[in-house]
Amino acid sequence: MSFISYLISGISLGSVYAIIALGYTMVYGIARMLNFAHGDIIMVGAFVAFTVSSTLGMNAALGVVAAIVVCTVLGLTVERVAYKPLRQAPSLAVLITAIGVSYLLQNLALLIFGANPKSFTSVVPVPALKLAGGQLTISGVTIVTIVVSIIVVVVLSLFVKKTRAGRAMQAVSEDRGAAQLMGINVNGTIALTFAIGSALAAVAGVLLCSAYPTLTPYIGSMPGIKAFVAAVFGGIGSIPGAMIGGILLGVIENLSKAYISSQLSDAIVFAVLILVLLIRPTGIFGKPLNEKV
Numbered sequence: 001m002s003f004i005s006y007l008i009s010g011i012s013l014g015s016v017y018a019i020i021a022l023g024y025t026m027v028y029g030i031a032r033m034l035n036f037a038h039g040d041i042i043m044v045g046a047f048v049a050f051t052v053s054s055t056l057g058m059n060a061a062l063g064v065v066a067a068i069v070v071c072t073v074l075g076l077t078v079e080r081v082a083y084k085p086l087r088q089a090p091s092l093a094v095l096i097t098a099i100g101v102s103y104l105l106q107n108l109a110l111l112i113f114g115a116n117p118k119s120f121t122s123v124v125p126v127p128a129l130k131l132a133g134g135q136l137t138i139s140g141v142t143i144v145t146i147v148v149s150i151i152v153v154v155v156l157s158l159f160v161k162k163t164r165a166g167r168a169m170q171a172v173s174e175d176r177g178a179a180q181l182m183g184i185n186v187n188g189t190i191a192l193t194f195a196i197g198s199a200l201a202a203v204a205g206v207l208l209c210s211a212y213p214t215l216t217p218y219i220g221s222m223p224g225i226k227a228f229v230a231a232v233f234g235g236i237g238s239i240p241g242a243m244i245g246g247i248l249l250g251v252i253e254n255l256s257k258a259y260i261s262s263q264l265s266d267a268i269v270f271a272v273l274i275l276v277l278l279i280r281p282t283g284i285f286g287k288p289l290n291e292k293v
Helices: 002-031 038-055 060-086 091-113 140-162 164-174 176-181 186-211 221-234 239-259 265-279
Strands: 129-131 136-138
Touching: 002 038, 002 136, 002 140, 002 164, 002 186, 002 221, 002 239, 038 060, 038 091, 038 186, 038 221, 060 091, 060 186, 140 164, 140 186, 140 239, 164 176, 164 186, 176 186, 186 221, 221 239, 221 265, 239 265
Parallel strands: none
Antiparallel strands: 129 136
């Protein structure tokens, strides 16, 4: 039963990574940039939910909605102020800007909330589920996290494939110049992508802190990096790839902590990533790159 418990916990953690990775994979797939400030938007979402539900004493659901709204506006603002002026700039300039935005958000959180860890109260009211005569207990947060991640992937896939805005995203991803010539608002499409990714980051931040209830200004750093690894693992630019990559990463990390070493679990995760990329450089679901000569 302990193996099944570790496996389910790993799937839950991987589901959070998957939701975060969707933000990475959408932004890279459409804007061709790596938004390394994405992990800190997770932190902002968690702090907003904490402030509304714990500090102000309001309803937990209202805290989640507030986190989604604030992170969506923040994502749009960051895209407009920091990234849009660099649309034609070299990728290195965009990368350095993303790192700068990340440190800016972290230090603003330090100034506002301080460095002392906050105790985050779970916003998930679902009771734990007991199976096998009480030998296996699945927490409500675990159930909700897995269900939410599945819903997010399904809805996002349908949105990209079935809606006009989603088809515009696919067009911009394939050829930005040609999409603009066909009348697609490229800047608006990229802004919409940032908005969706930031909203998902808020959801992931709330779920992450509900499962691991310690909140600091650095809470999003390592999950953000691991979610990026998950996106690369699954094939960056692929929505199903982000889901599969995140779940595999969470399972590998959790089983490594349980059966090998909690101190080496991160090293094992990155070692598996290197091994996968040596075998398949584009990731599990990534498309092979055709080199033009």
